[in-house]
Amino acid sequence: MESKVAYENGLNLKATELRLGLPGTDIESEEQALSSARNNKRPLPDNSKECGLKGSSDDAQHSDHETAPPAKAQIVGWPPIRSYRKNNLQPKKGEAEASGIYVKVSMDGAPYLRKIDLRVYKGYPELLKALENMFKFTIGEYSEREGYKGSEFAPTYEDKDGDWMLVGDVPWDMFMSSCKRLRIMKGLEARGLGCGV
């Protein structure tokens, strides 16, 4: 991506780029998330090897071209370990390990709902891959203008104001704080959301 290369060269064209987006949001992570979605590249966690992700790339340099395996959605209450065991054994991190943001996920046609913890994901690509795994479907490719193309499903969410939004439209942090529940729409409705945003 040109803009990304430009950034790395120190020109910081990003700061002057005209784009739709709310002021004060973390532009870099949004850019990273979106570009990853396009390149199918995921921001790999540092300890991906220890995590034992299947098919994880040996060579970080080639990660651009390989898909990292999807992290499975962390279902609430699974595995059945009491929370004090999980907390006590994790290495103490700098930021406070806040409690999870649990939202319900429903999919048109699926008989029951799932609940996920948004804090587990670092960005949209992880979330979307997790949803794909959870409900066994494919999400199309995201583009700002046309939403999710290439599949009859579209991930949407209801925000604090009660509006239904397409997942990916706002920066990740804003999404995390405003998302009340997720719904994977199917069919015409999905297409309707994609256009004319």
Next chain:
Amino acid sequence: MSKDDDRSPPLDLRGADIAESSSKTRNCVTGSGHVTGMNPMEFQAPYPDQVLENVLENVLQFLTSRRDRNAASLVCKSWCRVEALTRSELFIGNCYSVSPKRATARFSRVRAVAIKGRPRFADFNLMPPEWGAHFKPWVAALGSAYPWLEKVYLKRMSVTDEDLKHLAEYFPSFKELVLVCCDGFGTRGLAVIAKKCRQLRVLDLIESEVADSDMDWIGEFPESGITCLESLIFDCVESPINFEALERLVVRSPSLKKLRLNRFVSIGQLYRLMVRAPQLTHLGTGSFSLAEGVAHGDQEPDYESAFAACKSLVCLSGFREIATDYLSAIYAVCANLTSLNLSYANINAEQLKTVIFHCHKLQTFWVLDTICDEGLQAAAATCKDLRELRVFPIDAREDSEGPVSEVGLQAISEGCRKLQSILYFCQHMTNAAVIAMSNNCPDLEVFRLCIMGRHRPDHLTGQPMDEGFGAIVKNCKKLTRLAVSGLLTDQAFSYIGRYGKLVRTLSVAFAGNSDRGLKYVLEGCPRLQKLEIRDSPFGDEALRSGLHHYYNMRFLWMSSCSLSPQGCREIARALPRLVVEVIKDEAEVNRGECEEHIDDAFDILYMYRSLEGPRDDAPHFVQEHSKQKQGIGLSNIVLLIIYPSMKRWRFGLEELEVQNGEFTKFSSMPPVEKQELAFTREKKKNLVCLF
């Protein structure tokens, strides 16, 4: 013995109790009570039944098993009355199954109470936090009914500081408080207990959530004089304690046998306590690392000798933030250990080997999977007497690295033939290893295997895990508790229904294909008491198939299954004595809307038998589908056969085997109103039928 109106304390007939009680402050047994044998002259108007009741009381006094007591109480009204008078330990398996008022009205001489509240799945955030199980109504009722109360054991209850304050106030003879998986209280409540309960012997906080109210509760124990403290367990308390006060307390507690410290106690402090309490039998070591800001010095205490001095130590736990350099300090006690809990210690196989090598007598072993299959192999090689094993994951996620696998399980099964209970978390498993365990460990009573990846098949053959679990239920004839995982079809449940005749507790998650699976279990497992199911495709039809059995169960939990509200209502209509709770996600209820595409969706079905009908403290997100009915209590058909030639009487609620070769089976039937007993004598047997 007429009905007891006064509130005299329970009569102790057992010699041990009498001896014990002489040294403690206790309400005296006045002359009107029995000490030994019958004394009909004591009564104003003796009548023949009274003599019988005296005999009964003397005999029933010795009955300790509560199941036997329950059966004895069903023989006739007289037995019911006498049993109620002689029951000193009251166990309430579900706090909502009976009201405090009803329980205390029936049993007038209780000294020890055990109450369980929330269902187990609530531990894993599956239940909204304000669901219930409050101790408050109980403490009030107990306070007025049993001023002599000595022991309280609570599991998964919400206890407030106020409740603890009342405990301390109402019961001057209070001796033992054990709180397991409880919450709602903090160090403020503990402070009151420490300060006011002068006879406290046991204060055990196990896996409970204790709020930090910034109160020095240890400092509230009496500052002078010898205490009667025998057990102080607070390893779950996540706040610092006043160490100096603790040290002084330990010095003044010569009877202290069990001490489990929390992670705010450093290894240096541990040393100071150990040298003052070499009589300890159970020790929780706290952090087992240096205090913050303290570095290794030249003058480190001699930890090895401190451990060596504890000649009676049999149970070791703690190691909350282990500095592995110090692990060698415990070698001296390993040979005597029967229980070792390293489940907070991130140690590898090599480090474990150095310890486990000495632990020949180990019977209980809790550990993290960081020791890998290799560590388990070492344990299998040494611990020939192992009865209970729990292997916890350091990284509890579905896709994490799996340091333990079927290799470890196989090794354990081959080395530890006496295994009775296992809890094993892993990423991958094979049917072969599970089958091997079923063959090698015939004494297994508890088999809980958690393959953390949902729907994961046998990773070598790609087959479902049906055959493995099938072998467990088939070969382990003593199995009472089972938790299944991995890819499972209805076939697995068919096995469970066919062979799991003694199974009392069953945990199911992400398993099964259809209603048939659940049907197999509900129709096949007569002893089933506790059934917890999540995310499995069982629907209303399956639920219906258990109608004949639900009154025999403590509870049924089903979450994220294929049930409908109508299905639940049907059950409630059919079984008036069942409380059927349907729990929705709170956020949805608050919004007051329904999903357009999922009507009446709910998360959890939780149902349990109860004498009280729907509870009055249910939060708004709990819907109760229950019919209230007048009249007294549920009853099952009980058949009691008393054979004069038999050495022991066999009581039973469901099936009874007659010893002279005749085999008689009676299954429980739908509940009917209680009637008077019909006592018939026949030539060969005394048959007592109860309805």
